[in-house]
Amino acid sequence: MVKFRNILVVIDPTREEQAALSRAAYICQKEENAKLKLFLSVYDFSFEMTTMLSLEEREAMRSSVIAQQTAWLDELAAPYRNQGLLIDTKVIWHNRPFESIIQETLDYGHDLVVKGTHHHPKLQAVIFTPTDWHLLRKCPEPLLLVKSQDWPEKGTILAAINATAEDDEHLALNDKITHEALDLAKMINAQVSLVNAYPSTPMTIALELPDFNPVEYSxxxxxxxQQMLREHGEKHGIPLERQHVIEGLAEDVIPQVAQELNAELVVLGTVGRTGLSAALIGNTAEHLIDSLNCDLLALKPHDYVSPLSQ
Structure with a gap:
């Protein structure tokens, strides 16, 4: 069974409610010998650009900000420490939050990154790629993006599978997704359902081939x-009534099924596409952030290496 023992919790200084901390503390209470680190990346461009201050004065101001924010993190941690949880705090000065989060994960062996998320305005998401998107693409460890709802007892975890995958990487990722979902379900007393989206019949084929029967093809x-998902379900002990094969795009189908099942968590894989292909194509997980009303756990393939570690 997968154990999260060293959890990095990304704190959002702009929000009063820290959903990520609540969720990470809940997981920590379910684990043995688990610990949390509350992490905050801060930066003030004006401190760096002003010519009125000497280098020493700018460093003193940075140190003051870090000390103030560290004291705030200790306040957030206090109620959980009083419950017996092991919690560290860390504030660093960095102008690219996603890089600092990933570097912290790489340097200190964190096995889960937990971060609160909320709606991203579409225009902003296009022009300024949110930290969430960067983490989905580049974070090497499991990334749990948390919304504000609870994880009820005997709830549902939805594992999104590419059932017809044939290459070893995607087959292994299917197994990893399902194993993680089953382990978490055991931890929080939930059940696992599988979902697989399949493509609609391309209309161009029907137009080009007069004898083509789109219904038979579909x-x-x-x-x-259905057959491939059934085989995957049998392999992992997930019954047929909890397997869902739906026509459509994954980014539409997964939120639809999650809402129908009132799922508390969706688990899926993300291949970490970067560069031009990411800008043009994107990843399913990125399109899901705003559509899902529940938490999202994104997993990388076993051999994934973050570009920040290279």
């Missing part, structure tokens, strides 16, 4: 996805 595609 039925054949659906049957293949």
């Amino acid at each position: 039925d054949a595609i659906k049957e293949r996805h």
